[in-house]
Amino acid sequence: AGTLDPVEYLEFALGTLAQFPRPRLDQLHAQFMQEVIQPALLPAAFDLLQRHRDEDDLIAIITATNRFVTAPIAAALGVTHLLAAEPEGYETGT
Structure with a gap:
């Protein structure tokens, strides 16, 4: 409906x-x-990630999901480049 307020x-x-x-x-x-x-x-x-590593491809995850959620997933996949949302002014787990 186009009513989402981000x-x-x-x-x-x-x-x-x-x-x-x-x-x-x-x-x-x-x-x-x-x-x-x-x-x-x-x-x-x-296997797919390994093929890309073997080709010396840059492997990155780019997501709008926040880093708290996505960093452990990237680590589990062995992906070191992660571009994830890091909203200013929010600290989780104070």
């Missing part, structure tokens, strides 16, 4: 994260990685 959305999404202390956020993210992300990391994905 600032309002980010305030909601990041405000939710900011409600928890950092150790709890890290615990929740570890659970998310184990239950959701790890099962989705298929051997074919790692």
Whole structure:
């Protein structure tokens, strides 16, 4: 409908994260990685990444999702270049 307010959305999404202390956020993210992300990391994905490494290609993840969520996923994939949202003024897990 074209009614999304991106600032309002980010305030909601990041405000939710900011409600928890950092150790709890890290615990929740570890659970998310184990239950959701790890099962989705298929051997074919790692094979494709390896082929690109063998060709000396630059491998990067570029996403609008925040770095708190995406950095561990990039690490699990062995991708060192990550361009992710880092909204100014928000600190998760104070």
